[in-house]
Amino acid sequence: MARKILINASEPEEVRVAVVKEGVLVDFFVELPFHRSILGNIYKGRVTHVEGGLQAAFVDFGEKREGFLPFREI
Known part of the structure; x- marks a missing residue:
């Protein structure tokens, strides 16, 4: 199974992460500066x-x- 992790951090206000497995989106995360999570770090x-x-x-x-x-x- 091919799995890709795509990260878009071009804007400092928001980081977006997508996990794609065999061409299908399986997870999507958005991190905003005022709501930082430690889960998954x-x-x-x-x-x-x-x-x-x-x-x-x-x-x-x-x-x-x-x-x-x-x-x-x-």
Whole structure:
């Protein structure tokens, strides 16, 4: 399956991202400067604890920010 990610960031006020799989639009995102989301972003972190019972890991992102990463997301 051919998948393409198309990004339009020519205007500083708005970033648009489209995900196209085999010529079909499967996802579309718009990010506006006044409404920034952290969901779906990529971060660098350090795994601090793995909890097998929860099937997840706890991650330290620095700057006093911690996260929860389910195994199914890896």
